[in-house]
Amino acid sequence: MSDDGLDYNIVFPDALISERHWHETKEPVVILLGWAGCRDKHLTKYSSIYNKQGCVTIRYTAPLKTVFVSEPFGYKELSNTAKKLLEILYDYDVENSPILFHVFSNGGFMLYRYIVELLHSHKQFSTLCIVGAVVDSAPGSGNVRGALRALKATLGPKINIMLRFVLLALFAVTVFLLRVVLYPLTKYIHRNHFDAFRDHPPSWPQLYLYSTADQVICFTDVELMVRALKGKGISVESIDFKTSSHVSHFRDFPEEYSKLCLDFLTCCMKDSEGTRTRKRHLVQR
Template identity: 70%
Template sequence: MADDEIDYNIVFPDAGTSERHWQGTKEPVVILLGWAGCRDKHLSKYSSIYNEQGCVTIRYTVPLKTVFISESFGYKEMARTALKLLEILSDYEVENSPIFFHIFSNGGFMLYRYIVELLQSDEQFGSLRVVGAVVDSAPGGVNVRGALRALAANLGPRVSPAVRYVLLALFAVAVFLLRVMLYRVTKYVHKNHYDAVQERPPTWPHFYLYSKADRMVRHTDIEVFVEALKQKGVAGDTLDFVSSPHVCHFQHFPEQYALKCRDFLVACMKDLEGAETKKRHRVQNE
């Protein structure tokens, strides 16, 4: 459905499916954040992984101009979007359910960065229980070549070669100046998503799905990022699909992909149940 300010889709499972999978506990709410240029019909294929598991799903993709223009030039437009997305939880009265994220590429991870910051600093979201996050083909550090490939893919054949060349050239110059040459200064005004989340990481576990064949996000960026978070005590598992292109792991390995996502969600929910049981016992013994 469409909100007055942001376009999103929310799907509720039937009661029988939820009860079968979650046996009387609150079913998780899975928030899927699409990659730049992602169409909802593609994102819905991923949400079906969780709908079949009896989960509520919310799908949202940041507009292209926000990813490639607003964020590149330091306009924190996504921060407002992050707030609106979290407010949807109370609008549908699911704010007391466990929250799980599934994030795609840098386009989704940029928005996730602002959601994490809100969850860390805004008191109105202090009661939300995030249990984990799957991260597909992200995060990538500063990579001008990869960013150009992503933009070129999203411009598509409808854009004339001359206009395409001009847009790519302007984008390359802007990214190189603001995110490479001048980043030592500009980071104090607007830090990139890769550095921001690495410096103040969320505490819940993450599962990173990537591939050495990815030509837009370097696999080494993801591996370095995961290791840096592990050193800060943040759990992070990884799965290298080796041969699949950027955000195409599900397309190439559908059964393995879906199984790994579901298994990780179930493990996160068991961790939550165990933590809440320990908390109840501690309160009873006080």
């Protein structure tokens, strides 16, 4: 459905299923943030993992232009999108439920970065209870080759060859200049998602799912982020699937992937029970 310009989908589970899994506890709300070019039918496969467990799910994928144009040029359109997405929780009266994020690739992580910043600074969202986050195939930092592969895959085979070449060339030059050559200066105006998140991460538990075979997001970037978060005392788990390609871990290892996500959610819910009376996990300053 569309609301305030957002093309999102929300699914409420059957009440009996929720009661069976969560008893007298409020069922969790899982917010899935898709990768660039992701179709809702793809996210539906992931949301079904949680729906079968009695969770409410919200699916949303940021438009391509915000990921590949607005963000590289420093236009913070995703910040407004993040605010609208969090406001959906109030529209459906689920703002008092435990919330888990499931984030895919840099396209989802860029939006997640702004959500975290809002949870840190915006009074309206200070009562939200975030219990954890699953991050799939992200984040990547300054990887021009990977960004090009992501854009090429997103454009698809049907686009005119010359047009594709021009778009890829312009994108490569832009990213290289703004995110590599000029970044020591531009970072004071607009920090990339990787640096901003690493310096001011949330304190809730996080699970990173990645692969050394990923040709879009360099596995060393993910491992660098994991080490940085652990160094700040944050509870972080990471799983290297080794052979699966970008955002394909669930496709290649469906049972293991589903079990990891649900086990992590269960642990996050148990950990949050003792702190449920707090407004939410504090975001580190």
